Structures are given as C-alpha cells and as structure tokens.
Amino acid sequence: MHIEPGLVDAGKIGLSYLTAAGAGAYGLKLLGATLRERGLVSLLARSLATTALVFAFFEVLPHYPVGVSEVHLILGSTLFLLFGAAPAALGLALGLLLQGLFFSPFDLPQYGMNVTTLLVPLFATAALAKRLIAPGTPYVALTYRQALALSTAFQAGIVAWVAFWALYGQGFTNSNLVAITSFGGAYLSVILLEPLVDLGVLALAKRAARLQGHALLERRLYQTA
Numbered sequence: 001m002h003i004e005p006g007l008v009d010a011g012k013i014g015l016s017y018l019t020a021a022g023a024g025a026y027g028l029k030l031l032g033a034t035l036r037e038r039g040l041v042s043l044l045a046r047s048l049a050t051t052a053l054v055f056a057f058f059e060v061l062p063h064y065p066v067g068v069s070e071v072h073l074i075l076g077s078t079l080f081l082l083f084g085a086a087p088a089a090l091g092l093a094l095g096l097l098l099q100g101l102f103f104s105p106f107d108l109p110q111y112g113m114n115v116t117t118l119l120v121p122l123f124a125t126a127a128l129a130k131r132l133i134a135p136g137t138p139y140v141a142l143t144y145r146q147a148l149a150l151s152t153a154f155q156a157g158i159v160a161w162v163a164f165w166a167l168y169g170q171g172f173t174n175s176n177l178v179a180i181t182s183f184g185g186a187y188l189s190v191i192l193l194e195p196l197v198d199l200g201v202l203a204l205a206k207r208a209a210r211l212q213g214h215a216l217l218e219r220r221l222y223q224t225a
Contacts, residue, residue: 002070003110003117003162008169015168016112023119027093030086030123042215046083049216050091051098053079058099067183068166068176073190076122076154077147078198081139082205084218085126092118113165121157128153136224140206144195147202151194159184 008016035043054074063072079088093115100107107114132149133142163180170176205211205221212222 002072002104002107003113003165004065004068005106005110007068008110008113008165010109012169013109013112016110016116016165019116019120020112023116023123024093026123027086027089027119030089034084034086038215038219043087045216046087046218047090047094050079050083050087051094052091054091054095055098058095059103066186067179067181068170069162069183071183071186071190073193074118074154074158075194075197076118076158077125077150077194078201080122080125080129080150080154080218081142081198082201082218082221083216084220085122087218089119089122092122113161117158117161117165120161121154124157125150125154138224139218139221140202142199142202144199147195147198148191151198152191155187155191155194159187 031043057074058072061073063070065071074092076088076092079091083091096114096118097111100111129150132146133139162183166176166180202221205217209222211217213219
C-alpha cells in the first residue's frame with residue numbers, strides 16, 4: 001500500500017507528520033498498557049515477531065502497483081488476533097521502516113503517510129473487535145463473518161486513507177479518480193482472502209492449545225475477556 005512518490009508534493013507532506021504523530025501517540029498509549037499488563041518480555045517477544053512478519057509481508061509475499069499505490073497482503077487483522085493491537089502496531093511501524101531503509105529508500109519521504117495508513121485502520125479494527133466479539137469468546141472461536149468484518153475494517157481503512165492522500169495530493173481529476181478506483185478494486189481480493197487466512201491461523205492455534213498463556217501470543221487468543 002505504499003503511497004507513490006510524488007503523489008503528495010513537499011509543500012503538503014507536512015500533514016502526514018501530524019497524522020503519523022497522532023497515530024504514534026495512540027500506539028504508545030497502547031504499548032504502555034500492554035507493558036503493564038503482560039510485562040516487558042512478552043511485549044518485546046510479540047513486537048519482534050510482528051516486525052519480522054511485516055517485513056516478510058512486504059518483501060516476500062506478492063505485491064504489485066495498482067493506480068495510486070501498491071497492493072500488499074499485509075494481514076493486519078491476523079497480526080492483531082495473534083499478537084494484540086500494540087505489538088501489531090509496533091511491528092507495522094518498524095517493519096515498514098526497515099523495508100524503507102534497506103530496500104526502498106525512495107519510500108522514506110512517504111513514511112508518515114504510509115504508517116498512518118497502516119496504524120489508524122489497525123486501531124479501528126481493534127475497536128471493532130471489542131464491539132463485535134462477545135466478552136466470553138476467545139479469538140480461536142471466531143466465525144468467518146467476524147473474521148471478515150475485522151479484515152474488511154482493516155483493508156477498507158487502508159483504501160480510505162490511500163484515497164485521502166491521493167485526493168489531498170492530486171485533487172479530483174478524472175485520472176486520479178480512476179487510479180483510486182483501480183486501487184480500491186484490486187484490494188477486494190485481499191478483503192476476501194484475509195479472513196480465510198485468519199481462520200486458518202486460528203484453527204492451527206486452536207489445535208495448539210498448549211500454547212495458552214505463552215508470552216509470544218495475545219492472551220485473548222485462548223482466554224475470554
């Protein structure tokens with residue numbers, strides 16, 4: 001979902017620093033709460049896992065440019081379900097940064113836009129999960145409908161933010177609207193695929209119930225709230 005270089009020119013890019021700072025501040029709040037709840041070892045273990053996975057998602061899984069950005073299988077809802085919101089957020093931010101530093105330095109000026117585009121939908125997905133999943137339901141017991149709702153929230157959030165940056169940078173021209181529509185249409189395949197990945201991963205986790213309480217995993221994966 002990398003924003004294409006030049007989509008937002010240097011005179012306007014300052015807004016991305018503000019949105020990234022806001023997302024980062026909320027992420028730090030979540031990290032603090034997670035640190036108090038599970039301790040430093042668990043937080044570090046989960047954050048390292050999510051960072052490595054996000055880096056692999058960007059560099060190993062198929063990705064291709066469409067319209068105003070690139071289509072990636074980022075699996076944000078999967079990261080959230082397995083590791084929790086705070087480690088997932090840190091992993092997305094660090095994985096994106098590492099990818100820019102070592103493989104795509106031309107993406108670094110767009111880092112504020114890209115990290116906002118990832119983190120805000122993740123936080124929205126976490127908020128939706130609190131409303132959608134009953135307190136007595138562990139994540140391993142999610143239905144396809146629930147997994148689809150979480151995946152749709154994350155991926156639709158990405159599309160919405162990419163569209164915002166494109167409109168902010170290039171305006172409501174016909175070519176820009178066509179490019180945004182092409183990007184959004186391409187993401188439909190991700191929205192349909194990610195819930196299946198979620199359910200497959202959760203099914204494996206359910207079979208590995210001995211991992212309940214493991215420091216590497218989100219506590220809600222097996223336990224009720």
